[in-house]
Amino acid sequence: MVTSRHTGINLLRYVGLGLILVVMSYPLLWMFRVSIMDVAGSVAGSGWLAGGFTLGNYIDLITQAGLGRNLFNSALVGLSVTLGNIVFCFMTGYSLARFRMLSNKLLFVTVIVVLMIPAHIIIIPLYVLMMKAGLYDSYWALILPFLVNPIGIFLVKQYVETIPPSMEEAARIDGASDLRILFTIVMPLCRPALAVLAIQVFFTNWNSFLFPFILTSSDDLRTLPVALAMMQGHQAIDWPHLMAGSAIAVLPVLVVFIILQRQIVSGITAGAVKQ
């Protein structure tokens, strides 16, 4: 009796969860399906089997539509910003964790200020600033403002606080320089936190639309999400090509997510629950 009731509940749970899973994954699966349709055969709401099968859309995008350039831009900007965050968030986070003095309290205030202020408020002044500095529509405009971020500083600070300072003190007695201690002793110890930081920063930057959109204007400098949003602006939408472009934007994230799921999840929840 008891076991049959149990399996009944279990079955119900799986059916329910399965239905939710279908709802949550359907749009992405549909994107992949449309991305391999023949252009001619695709109509709104056509079924999974209609529309034909081809990989030509992907090839067209890279060879003819210049999406390769956008892919390159996204990768270049993403990697530069990620590298900057690893180095600079580490330096600032370490300093926050190890020095307790007034200047550091003020530093902490700046971190909080940025966390609390909605980003929309700097859109216009940042645009004007980049114009005046002659950086508008350049890679610099896409990289410089995002080289350090307060959430990353927080992440590193919390991690460094769990490392006992005795090792740094021992190294100092042995005559190691400050820089050497920082980059050859402390930084390797922080690898788990820096990995989480790197993944988060890269994803955020890879997916970001608003700032790359307002800070560039030439096609050569568009990142992938901006290029995709622009493709859609034309009158008749060429769905198979648009969905193939979307798939190109999603695939790297998907692969990294599947491989590094645990780190990604821990990065998201680390900042959240402590507050």
Add this chain to the structure above:
Amino acid sequence: MRLSRSSSLILSLPWLVTFILFWLFPLLYSLIMGFSDYRLLATDFDWIGWDNYRELAADDNFLSALKNTFVFVLGTIPVTTVIALALALLVSRSFRGRGLFRAGFFLPSVTSMVVIALIFTNLYQRGGYIAILAGFAGLSPPEHGFLFDRATALYSIMAMDVWMSVGYYMLIFLAGLKAIPDELYEAAELNGAGWWRRFWSITLPLLRPVALFIIVINSIKSFQVFVEIFVMTKGKFDTATAVYFIYEQGLQTQFRFGYASAAAYLLFVIIAMFSIVQFVLLRRRRALW
């Protein structure tokens, strides 16, 4: 320690420089611009005092953008929070295949908003999948598609936003659930408390800080909704939101930097007040829960 004030300052220099250049300066610059009629190609500022703010208060486009923003925030946040909590409860206990469900629910949150918006533009179109689903349910979908109708466009975008963000907040709820000690549930069970009683008297009160966090960050994010509006409707069919208005006035056609900055500051004040109200309300409910 030999490392001192100067070292700490040098280490923080990259942050301080970016903070001053790309946050503090724009923040003040924008406040100042809000009191001027500065626009593209203007050579100097003309101070016009509170005129921008007065104009905003009478600007129908701004008021309707504010209305849409509030509809978006007030409509999505309760739904997202409740669904995220329900999902978290469904996958909090260990069972076979739990990892797959968690990952599947969370996946939309790591995908680019532009891509999600494009896919849903396809799903919402005339004769698209959602129209077919609506047909099954006996409803008649809008003639030109869900995004081309004033009655459905904004709500369709809101539904997509809920779909996209529940997985992320589910994860945060899961972390909160994990922090509740098992002993509490065991003790309650020994005293004969049923599932509902345990949920109401243990889970919900102890999750309150997490729920507050979720509601506050989701509000701040939702008040700034822009990308999905830009991609899906370009603000047409009564979907323009406050940030869309700022973009339109400041960077799309008019390049009225002063006017757009004033609107941005007004939205900032609204967001700040909203967050404070949430803090006060949810704090006070301690006695009720």
